Amino acid sequence: MEVRAAEGGWGKLSRDATGAAEDWLPLEHHCIDVASVFRALCELPAIYRSLCAASGQDLSTRHLDRLAVFALLHDLGKCNHGFQAKADLDAHDTAGHVREVAPLFYDEELSASFARVIEIEVLASWLAEPQDVGPLLIASLSHHGRPVEFDSHNWQAYRRYWLPDEIRNPVGAISGLVQAAHDTFPDAFTEPGDPINASMGLQHRFAGLLMLADWLGSHSEGFFPFHHQASTRAVFAREAAAQALVTVGLDVGNAREHASQHADFAQVFGFPPSPLQEALAKPSNANVLIAESDTGSGKTEAALAHFLQSFIAGEVDSLYFALPTRVAARELYERVLAFARNVFGQAGPPVLLAVPGYSAVDGEPANALPDIRHLWNDAKQTVKRERAWAAERPKRFLAAPIAVGTIDQALLSSMQVNHAHLRSVCLDRSMLVVDEVHASDTYMQGLLRSLIFHHRRIGGRALLLSATLGADARSGLLTPPDRHHVTPAADESQALAYPSITTDTGDVMAIERGVEHREKTVHLQPTASLEDLTAVIPALREAASAGARVLVILNTVSRVIAFQKAVEQDSELAQVLFSCNEKTCPHHGRYARRDRECMDAAVSLAMGKKAELAPLVLIGSQTLEQSLDIDADWLITDLCPADVLLQRIGRLQRHVRHRPAGFERARCTVLMPEDPTMGKRFDHKGRVRPLAGLGNVYPDLRIARLTAELIGNGREIVIPRDNRFVVEATTHPDHTEQFRDGPWESHRNELLAIKVAHGQTADSALIPNQPFGELRFREFNEQVQTRLGMADRRIPLEMPLTSPFGQRLDEVFVPGWMVAPGVDADVLDGPPELEESGFRFRYGGRTYRYSRLGLERVDVA
Template sequence: MPVRAERWPKLPTIQVGVPLQQGYLCLGLPFLPASDGWCDLRDEIDLRSPWGKLGGGDLPHPLICHAIDTMAVAELLFDKLISPRLRSKFVAAFTPIGEARAWVAFFCGLHDLGKLSPAFQAVRADAAVRLMGEPAAGAIRQMPDYKRVGRIDTPHGVLTAVRVGPMLRAWGADLRTAQDLANAIGGHHGFFLRSETLREARNGFRDQGDDLWKGWCVRLAEQLLHLRELPKPSEAAWAQLHVETDLLVVLSGLTSVSDWIASDERNFPYAGADVDLDAYVQRAAERAHEAVSRLGWISWEPPEEGRYKNLFGEEPRQMQLDVEQLTYELGGPLMLVVEAPTGEGKTKAALQAGARLARSRRTLGPGAGLYFATPTRATSNQAYCELSDFIGRHQPELAVRLLHSGAEDFLIAQRVRAQEDEVLQPSAVDEGGDPAVAVDARDWFTRKKGLLAPIAVGTVDQVLMAGIRSRHVFVRMTGLSGKVVVIDEVHAYDPYMSTMLDRVLQWLGFLGVSVILLSATLPAHRRADLVRRWQSELLGHDVTAPAPDVTVGYPRITYATAETSETIPTAVSDLNADRRMTVLKVPDEELVNWLLEQVRPGGCVAVIHNLVRRVANTQEALEEAISRLPEEERPRLYVITGQLSAKARNEVENELRLAFGPPPREDPPDSSRMEQRGDAARPPRAIVVGTQVLESSLDLDFDLLVSDLAPIDCLIQRMGRVHRHGDAHLRPAHMAKLTLAITGIEETGKGPKLPPYTGSIYPKAVMWRTWALLRDRAEIHSPGDVSELIEKVYGPQPVACPSGWMDLDEAAQTLQKSHASQRFDARVIYLPWPRRDMPLTDMTKRAGSSRQTRREGRPT
């Protein structure tokens, strides 16, 4: 006889249909009444009987057990994956119904509720009928034979949203909240659900089942509430629950990640249909701890004393000291834009700032992570070594993940060079969107999951992927939401990548993520725009862009918070305080002989070409000329381009680091240092020929620089490769003076003639404006001339050119059209502008490939 259930009953062992004084149980499980308060026991099922996972065998993992598994994982990841700032917002949002962590975990656990449907259970109809019995058998048998016709059912994620939305409405939630929460967890397969998709699914009665199946879904949800000791739906103020878009995005990411971990049978073995649910809740919590621990997902815990000297064991330079002071004075979230010459220590300044921001409760707080983004794989490798050393000094058990397509080869080479006997387990691999080769990488830190690592370094593409409308984009965004994001060489990105970056910065501001941008130098208008993009979304409304400040000298630091933004001057170290570089012009036809003449008395020269074909031509000519020299006069020749295989490139990079890299951290006396860098590692005479990989990818020091003409900011970056590590007394006397020799350019009456195809790398208008400033200049002073040169090349004012250069205006118009085209291409695929009331579906509408982070053919 049916009876009314007034409160959560206990769980004694009881036979089907036996009445109790208060409520009744079905197969030992509490049953809650339908909307009219009454139901027939003959229509009830054991809530352990719907299968969630079967694999290839017959032992089921009940759907309710998978929900419990996912809840247990989500409850752990709530603290590990979500920033304290967003956690506090969750707490504020969920206060009307109870404790935020438990309710967020509950919603994550509901993600597969749509599996409790005839459509999904019929995937293994034989097992489903055996487990669920006659109440469900009829509807399951009416489904098509999937083995014969293939899967044509409504995806269970869609059915989850169909079931959860009305259920929350019945509990008292308003329409918008119910729809948003249903969509957030229903989209865990990568796409938020369009209204027409949901409408079609609601009309598909055969797939979702009748009111009987609807009632089972409600009962399963309420059983989860009971098992986790959450309030009954009638006891929560659902009408007061309102969840904004930023929290919905993070909830979606948390749901997917928790599901991935909970779906691994190695973490959660199949329980069988006779599982004791009360005992299983505790067992699932223990297994969740073990699973997360096996992943190496250790929270970053920077030292409590986060000042530069304590972190690095050396006195900070002025710029580093100024960054340190700002991180201690300002509450977060915070944006820093640091502009300083190469070799000034911007990377270490960023790491100190990241550690301080991650530690400070006013900004992110304990549990925050860090992602360090660089323009190329080579710069990522270099940053990986520095970041690993930094983390290893205070938390050696925390692994730093390297995320780019050549990471596996680099990591193996690192182990081989260190002569480690253990077999590499490349769990620190992510192939920029493609599955990694290594099993561990495929299982976890691959594709969208790479950004979830607490500490990671990789190409900027990983960040830009979070700004593209693509499958599981919300997982990438969630991975960034709990981190300090550092982006190096911001000046190096073309309009396409810069447009993508602008939109990502808006989303990072929207999520309250602290951002540190590093650059040799930026045009004033670009600096102001970067700050405005981030700050506008942090505040939740558009901020009028301030007039670009060109009065603050170089080097400088710009900071922004929710309250203010300002650019302040800083200072450079003695090494960069007064660098006067002589500018020479060397014709192409004289280059080889000129190079050999320069290195004949000794010394090391870098030659940077803009095109691989020019590298090949110079290499061939040098090899022929060197072969004719006496053996004792032959310089060592190195060649490096981005087109080398990963293995060959790693080998060349290692040779260059040994020969021209920085001295050891513990400097020996000068005499031994001379021996180490001269006789043992640094060749007495050498020529290194390469492409732009020499510009910023490697921390190398040469005696003299030869470069093709490049945009002024690129030339300034390249100039930082000369006399980078000091030691003037160790250099050949004839190379003691800083020198830049520009090649690959021919003066004509109509303007400079550049090597063929240069225009495919750098815009003609920028190249001509740069040459107009340098053609008669005998010297470049850094830092004194840097800002002026940058503003003249990239600013709005025209550059004085010889009268014969008649098509400069035409080149400028061509450049504007190219930039407009690149920006349009980026806007077609990037995320919508973040808004508090933005429909979630906009994030994955017309989704494409997340790998479209660069224009076709652009190097990494």
């Protein structure tokens, strides 16, 4: 099929089994499709709000039409000879359509023709600053996910693609797009009216919105087929765009109307609200709120109630519930899915689990959805697939109307990565809920501060949740990232109400504790066993004999595995150790993805709210601190920062239920170092010698020392009454800054240097506030840039293996820090070797074993 000779050229092709073009969509039609989606997106309440906030003006329908004209021009680069030649499989001199536009900006003759054809003076007259026409055009050309970076020195290589030949004139062909713009958006070309303030913020919003529109407008299998029955493509495209936005869940008008009839808290959740839930279920004028309440106090339901009232009021169009880990997101997803079904019914908007590798839509794994090739005769399957549009790629996760995922997906919206602008305009629509907001290092805190500030400035809504947020972190989150935050004094910080809600202006509202809010008295028992874990085995044996369920949380995976092996040597304890699919095992993060899913389910069954009363010992790492609904009779834990300790205590006697004799009171045994002052943790040069994760996993030894001093020889704390006191007494700068003698001063300076370095690294990772044309992205690896550290390796297996827990494994996972320096291979050194308890393999010259104990290196002592 000859398509190159068409006057305007082709925009989209379909090919037969041989690769030959069998059908095509004219370029003008494709550009009309995308511009129509863009224009429809501009009408959505939350998107319109963000555009107005970015431009600093109330945008009229004519303003939006004019932005849509710029959107329509996004693929003008496809007019060049090299791109049009791609229709012919035998063509050799082919080209792309983005960087190849450079001659139209740099070549004197071509740029003059280009300016005349696109009516540059008309476009410039629409803008408050006429020189912004260039940045808006470049933002339009940047629809593939990154800002276009023209090479001002090598553009001549593309010049020949724009020179006219005997068949067609590429620059002249652009006039077809301009005419399509006149026909599709005629009101844009009427009298000038008020100009658009094309600020840098608006340019960035425009670019992200166009990326989203281009993805939807290119959906030829469903929304925008090549052929239509309407009188014109513009008429068809307007109708198709409206339907597409409803189908994928971007247009939530029907859902909002339905939700307004189901706004009662008790009706949605099945129980009356607590004071915290009642407070958040009421309207608020604040764009950002911080809700602090103890673990298990119903913060999730409070957040969902807050989203619901904001959604009904039209303040947000979507929800993104961000958690610190994939495990936490998977655990919460089912609760959010149940909430959505209660509020919206079965016909409500799609609900996405936005975790790469685990993604699901409406409770069904995304990889189980029908293949696009099998949809032509099944309308029901087609709708199911189209509802899952946002789940098909992680870059589109934030486009879902209701999504649960990790904080990483939200942070990517502010960073120099592909499609960050698309992520950002999608998140602008959302109520952003960040759970466990304290659970991040200084690097992630820097990214989060910037994200919260942008969300607040664009008119978005955010709710930050924590049980253990310190005053220093709270002040930082509420202060613009370009300003130094001021932390209230320690006594003032400790006097703040708890539970409470803090607004973005710093106002604090105390929340009463309802009658259902149970206080829990916990006895902290120190024991000098950090260096010798086996010292607690006799006490474990007595607890098991009494029928207790014991949770042991250690700071490092190596300690977890070592202690698991030691306990297994005790014949009595070996009978009550946690198991998954009849395999005794610990719980930590060094398991394959499918095994972790299996283990998490087994943990919830064995130690959850409804678990049977039977002796059990579960040994694990920080993976047990949050999200999993664990109820232990007794908690044993390594010494750790007090805010982390409170998280672990949240798994101790979590529910009201019968306790074995001797365990009626909540007891937390803390494994302490022989020297709780931490003085021995420095070598003769003042460098830190880590012990059990103190000094590396938890780098600030000052907090560890303060926590040890707080525990002393043993003390009782009342949860949640003492939460604020415990956190501030151990993390507040007024207390940590008191250690300035000897090696402590060097330790302080080293921590400060790391904090500054992390802040600078975070700043360098963020999208610069620059106009398109000047905007440049650094190269970042999307797998690691939201968290500092080495890239983890996922190496595909040539032949699937069966895991120790009976799961099919298609890949092996190796944490980046375990990999030899400089190794980045995507294959193993050789085939894995099967063993009785699992298998071993070599990667990058190192040997690893994967067994019921997880992943271990076996070529080191």
